[in-house]
Amino acid sequence: MDKRPVVVGNWKMELSHKSALEVFSALEKMMKEKEFEVDVAVCPSFPALHAIADLAKHTSLTIGAQNIHEEDRGAYTGSVSVSQIKDFVSWCIVGHSEVRQREHDSDEMVAMKTRLLLTHGITPIVCIGETQEQRFDEQTTRVLLQQIDSLISALDRVSLLKTVIAYEPIWAIGTGEMPDSNEVYEVMLLIRKRISQKFDGDLADRVRLLYGGSVKSDNVGQYIAGAGADGVLVGGASIHPRDFFEIISNVSKHYAR
Ligand code: PGA
Numbered sequence: 023m024d025k026r027p028v029v030v031g032n033w034k035m036e037l038s039h040k041s042a043l044e045v046f047s048a049l050e051k052m053m054k055e056k057e058f059e060v061d062v063a064v065c066p067s068f069p070a071l072h073a074i075a076d077l078a079k080h081t082s083l084t085i086g087a088q089n090i091h092e093e094d095r096g097a098y099t100g101s102v103s104v105s106q107i108k109d110f111v112s113w114c115i116v117g118h119s120e121v122r123q124r125e126h127d128s129d130e131m132v133a134m135k136t137r138l139l140l141t142h143g144i145t146p147i148v149c150i151g152e153t154q155e156q157r158f159d160e161q162t163t164r165v166l167l168q169q170i171d172s173l174i175s176a177l178d179r180v181s182l183l184k185t186v187i188a189y190e191p192i193w194a195i196g197t198g199e200m201p202d203s204n205e206v207y208e209v210m211l212l213i214r215k216r217i218s219q220k221f222d223g224d225l226a227d228r229v230r231l232l233y234g235g236s237v238k239s240d241n242v243g244q245y246i247a248g249a250g251a252d253g254v255l256v257g258g259a260s261i262h263p264r265d266f267f268e269i270i271s272n273v274s275k276h277y278a279r
Pocket of ligand 1: 032190194195196197234235236237255256257258259
């Protein structure tokens with residue numbers, strides 16, 4: 023199967039402008055020494071996108087945004103549109119649980135943003151996941167199917183192939199609590215099965231699926247080798263260049279092509 027694993031660093035709102043440039047430069051220095059068959063994207067806050075995209079030119083690193091407004095322009099104070107960032111980014115996270123909660127993004131809104139990004143040639147990284155409460159109530163499958171169905175019914179075959187889906191159990195984000203590799207394996211299977219039902223098995227195999235939630239260099243291997251994820255979405259550990267580099271290196275080591 024000729025697909026490359028993906029490692030995404032979601033820097034959230036953690037770094038000052040100066041620190042963001044420093045973290046990027048330190049990571050780039052380490053990446054220069056090695057060649058990995060891995061797509062690596064870092065997602066800084068909006069104000070740093072331009073400067074970091076400049077630094078990323080002629081490197082193996084690519085840049086993503088953390089969210090986007092669903093309209094292309096207009097009277098939306100405090101928002102940023104896809105056409106304002108499309109010159110700097112090749113990826114964009116959508117439907118992150120922090121955004122879904124804060125801005126009340128529905129599944130339909132997430133699908134709309136996904137389509138908008140695709141029309142601008144930006145790869146969407148669409149997050150799905152259940153809350154702790156839903157997990158305890160054994161609602162995980164129902165919640166995930168709703169999120170998956172809403173997404174895949176809004177996309178055609180070509181669009182879905184260009185989309186990356188990240189399973190991020192909300193209770194695992196930033197908590198150090200994680201699902202075991204079997205649980206993640208089941209979710210990867212669920213997503214692929216749904217894609218296969220709507221489209222076909224070939225597409226289901228080819229869409230890249232990530233795991234996210236408390237990923238560190240010492241636990242990433244199980245999600246790649248054991249759970250069959252095609253990569254990871256990393257929050258906290260991604261702002262530490264050495265840790266993030268180790269994660270990339272371990273993904274490369276454990277990914278079976
Ligand atoms: P975390 O965040 O790695 O700090 O758990 C993941 C995410 O929110 O994307």
